[in-house]
Amino acid sequence: MRAIRDPLHDLIVFADEDAFLFDLVDTPAFQRLHHIRQLGLSFFVYPGAQHTRFLHSLGVAHLMRRVLDRFHQELAELRSRSPEGREAVEALLERRKVALAAALLHDVGHGPFSHALEDAVHAPHEMWSAAVVRSDSDVRKVLERAGGAELPEAVARILERPHAANASQEEPGEAALRKLLASQLDVDRMDYLVRDAYMTGAHYGRFDLPWLIHSLRLGRVHGVIEVGLDREKGVSIAEDFFMARYYMYKHVYLHKTTRGAEILARSLFRRARDLAVRGGCTVDRPLVAFLRGDLQPNRPEDVATYLSLTDESVWAFVSDVRRTCDDPVLRKLAEDLWSRRPMRGLDVEEEGDPATFESTPPKSPSGGELPPVYVRFRDALLEELLRRKPPSLSGWREEEIREYAVAYDSTDTVPYKDTFFSRGKNGKAAGAEDLHVYVYDREGRAKPLSEVSLLLQVLTNRPLTQRRIYVLRELSDLAVEIWEKIRRKGSPLRGSGEVNT
Structure with a gap:
C-alpha cells in the first residue's frame, strides 16, 4: 500500500x-x-x-x-x-x-x-x-x-x-x-x-x-x-x-484579466503559427511543429514529440522570441506576455447601448461572426493608431494592428443545462442527445432535477455570458475614450485626437 x-x-x-x-x-x-x-x-x-x-x-x-x-x-x-x-x-x-x-x-x-x-x-x-x-x-x-x-x-x-x-x-x-x-x-x-x-x-x-x-x-x-x-x-x-x-466561472475562469492574458497568449500562438507556415519562424522547436500542424496523434513519434511540450518549454519559447525574433508583432506579443501586461478588457453590454449583436460579414480569427459595434470600434481605433503611430507598434502593418492589437471576446457557459423544457430536436423524447441531471426515488423512478429544485429552475439553461473588447495594454486610455464616444452614440472626435468611424 x-x-x-x-x-x-x-x-x-x-x-x-x-x-x-x-x-x-x-x-x-x-x-x-x-x-x-x-x-x-x-x-x-x-x-x-x-x-x-x-x-x-x-x-x-x-x-x-x-x-x-x-x-x-x-x-x-x-x-x-x-x-x-x-x-x-x-x-x-x-x-x-x-x-x-x-x-x-x-x-x-x-x-x-x-x-x-x-x-x-x-x-x-x-x-x-x-x-x-x-x-x-x-x-x-x-x-x-x-x-x-x-x-x-x-x-x-x-x-x-x-x-x-x-x-x-x-x-x-x-x-x-x-x-x-x-x-x-x-x-x-x-x-x-x-x-x-x-x-x-x-x-x-x-x-x-x-x-x-x-x-x-x-x-x-x-x-x-x-x-x-x-x-x-x-x-x-x-x-x-x-x-x-x-x-x-464568473469570478475565476472568466476573470477579465485572466481572459486578457489568454487572448494575448492565443494571439501569440496564432502569429507564431502563421509565421511558421510561411517559413518566417525558423526556430526548430516542438511548439513550432505543433503550431504548424506537423504533429499527428496517430503517429507514435509525434506523440513523443508532443509530450515534450510543457509550460516551461512554452515560456522558454516566449523568452527567446521576445529577445531575438525579427518579427515586430511576435516580439511585442511575447514581451507583453513575459512582462505580465495582459490585454485590457472593456465590457460590452447587451442592452441599452449600441452593442447590438446582429451578425455582420467580418469574421473573428476563430471564425465566429463579429458584432457591428466591435467592427465600428476596431476601425475607429485603427484609424487613430495609424494617425498617431505609437512607438510600441513600430513596424506593424495595418492588417497586423487590426488582427493583433484588438480582439473581441465572447464567452458563454451554461452552469446547468436541461432539455426537459425543450424536448430534444423536432420534439423527440429525451435521449442520448439531451442533457439532464436526474433524481431517483426509492423505486428508481427518475425526474429531471429542474422539475424538483426551484433554484435550478431559475438557473436552468441560463447562460453566463460575457462580451468584451480587448486591446493591448498601452492602448487602454485611447480605447476607453473611443468606446465612451461610441456608447454615447456621439460623433467620434476627429482632428486633434478625434477619429472618424
Whole structure:
C-alpha cells in the first residue's frame, strides 16, 4: 500500500488491488503533468493558482474510487429496488480498472497554458490523451500488466469519446463510466471546482463533496444510463454544486484579466503559427511543429514529440522570441506576455447601448461572426493608431494592428443545462442527445432535477455570458475614450485626437 498526501483530499491511498495506478503515476508521460499548470495563466490574477494537472488527475482518480466504493456498498440495498440502477452499478463495478485508469489518465495529453494553446490550433486534448494511452510504451505496458491487452484500448475509447453519440446502445457499464467521467455531474468537475477554489483562495467553488458522493445514483432513463442523485438526499447538494460552478466561472475562469492574458497568449500562438507556415519562424522547436500542424496523434513519434511540450518549454519559447525574433508583432506579443501586461478588457453590454449583436460579414480569427459595434470600434481605433503611430507598434502593418492589437471576446457557459423544457430536436423524447441531471426515488423512478429544485429552475439553461473588447495594454486610455464616444452614440472626435468611424 502506497499513499500520496494531497492538500485537498488528505491521503490518496493506493491499495494492493489498485497498485497499477501508482505504476502509471511513475511513467514519464504522467510525470510530465507536474509541468502543466491546471489553471494556465490564472496565476496572473490569483498567485496561488500554481497547482498542476498532476495533482488534479490524482484527485479525479481518488474521487472515482470513492464513487465506486460507495456504489459497491449500496448494492445490497439496490437488489431490493431499482433493477435498472442495480444493472448499471454491477456493470460499472466490473470495469473498475478501466474506470480508475481513465480517471487518472484523462488529462495525460493536456497541453500547456490550459486551453489557450488548444484553442489556437483547435486540437482537443482528449484526442491526445487517447493517443498517449495507445502509443506510449510505458503507459501501455502498465495497463497490459494490470488488465491484459484489451485494457489500453478500453481506456483510450473512454478518453477520446467522453460524450458518446450512441450512448443508448452502449453496455451499461461503459455508458455509466462515461457519465461519471464527463457529464454535468462528474468526478472531473467535482475535483477541479473544489481544488481551484482552494488554491486560488476564492471560496465560490466550495460544496459538501462527501455528501454529493453519498447522494449519487445510477439509473436508466429512456434507455440511457444516467448519473443522478437520490431524491431525498441530493437536491440541496446539487444546488450547491451548480451554484459553485456558476460562481467559479464568473469570478475565476472568466476573470477579465485572466481572459486578457489568454487572448494575448492565443494571439501569440496564432502569429507564431502563421509565421511558421510561411517559413518566417525558423526556430526548430516542438511548439513550432505543433503550431504548424506537423504533429499527428496517430503517429507514435509525434506523440513523443508532443509530450515534450510543457509550460516551461512554452515560456522558454516566449523568452527567446521576445529577445531575438525579427518579427515586430511576435516580439511585442511575447514581451507583453513575459512582462505580465495582459490585454485590457472593456465590457460590452447587451442592452441599452449600441452593442447590438446582429451578425455582420467580418469574421473573428476563430471564425465566429463579429458584432457591428466591435467592427465600428476596431476601425475607429485603427484609424487613430495609424494617425498617431505609437512607438510600441513600430513596424506593424495595418492588417497586423487590426488582427493583433484588438480582439473581441465572447464567452458563454451554461452552469446547468436541461432539455426537459425543450424536448430534444423536432420534439423527440429525451435521449442520448439531451442533457439532464436526474433524481431517483426509492423505486428508481427518475425526474429531471429542474422539475424538483426551484433554484435550478431559475438557473436552468441560463447562460453566463460575457462580451468584451480587448486591446493591448498601452492602448487602454485611447480605447476607453473611443468606446465612451461610441456608447454615447456621439460623433467620434476627429482632428486633434478625434477619429472618424
